[in-house]
Amino acid sequence: MRAQIRPTLIAILIFTLITGVIYPLVVTGVAQLVFPHQANGSLIVRNEQVVGSGLIGQQFDNPKYFWGRLSATGPFPYNAAASSGSNLGPSNPALLDAVKARIAALKAADPTNTQSIPVDLVTASRSGLDPNISVAGRPLPGPARGESTWHE
16 A cells, blocks of 8 residues: 555645646746736736726726626625626526616616617626626717727
């Protein structure tokens, strides 16, 4: 039995070193060389200050901006440290209440808009952080959408 323990421990040590240290360092190094902007989080910098990331949504509820997807993170919206879905199924009353509240907010922001509201504007993405909305969601909400500061 001792003859089997030593090679097993050596194999564990070698594979831990390869997969836990060497491989992550190589991948990180290559990513920093080839894709430095993406490897560092696709950060958005204004006036030499980081103001966000192109990969993480931000909460907008002012009609002058395009509204993104809902966030499913806590304790505050779009918390990158708490990335996860809400796990609310389609039959969960809490999900239905959240969707109804979002529909009401969108209608209140632009009461003259008669378009149907796209599902991605009233539900969260799987990660709870996704900033992307569908083409159908881009015109909502708002009277000021023509002057919106939203861009890709």
